[in-house]
Amino acid sequence: PIISIINGPNLNMLGTRQPELYGTESLADIEALCRAHAGGLGLAVEFRQSNHEGELVTWIQETRRRAAGIVINAGAYTHTSVALLDALLAAEVPAIEVHLSNIHQRDSFRHHSYVAKAAKGMICGLGSHGYILALDALARLIKGSSE
Numbered sequence: 001p002i003i004s005i006i007n008g009p010n011l012n013m014l015g016t017r018q019p020e021l022y023g024t025e026s027l028a029d030i031e032a033l034c035r036a037h038a039g040g041l042g043l044a045v046e047f048r049q050s051n052h053e054g055e056l057v058t059w060i061q062e063t064r065r066r067a068a069g070i071v072i073n074a075g076a077y078t079h080t081s082v083a084l085l086d087a088l089l090a091a092e093v094p095a096i097e098v099h100l101s102n103i104h105q106r107d108s109f110r111h112h113s114y115v116a117k118a119a120k121g122m123i124c125g126l127g128s129h130g131y132i133l134a135l136d137a138l139a140r141l142i143k144g145s146s147e
């Protein structure tokens with residue numbers, strides 16, 4: 001099974017972007033972590049990042065026929081995008097929402113997530129380890145649904 005890992009705006013800046021909040025790992029480092037961990041779970045990974053809302057919508061639409069699950073860190077679109085929510089609601093595959101930082105300790109406008117309405121679960125505040133936990137959760141969900 002393929003897992004689509006989708007990253008939203010400004011996550012291409014990881015490593016240099018507010019490291020006190022987001023850590024010093026780059027997005028490429030997180031991709032490498034995810035690929036290694038997914039391999040051990042018997043999963044393949046498609047790992048992508050875009051700063052464009054519409055491109056993220058298109059990728060979510062495509063997962064419906066390509067992937068068995070979605071890991072999504074929608075960045076700031078988490079808090080604004082009904083379009084991403086609608087795409088996830090139509091995707092018909094389980095999605096796990098990830099945030100590197102603990103969005104509930106931050107500005108009140110980061111406390112609400114549109115993505116959460118469509119996500120099976122949400123992991124925040126654990127840095128890149130959140131992506132690993134999301135892959136574990138999806139592996140379990142996918143296995144459960146094929147039994």
Ligand code: DQA
Pocket residue numbers: 009010011073074075076077078098099100101102103110
């Ligand atoms: C983020 C949290 C969002 O509020 C922020 O806009 C981001 C990153 C995180 O991973 O902690 O871009 O999604």
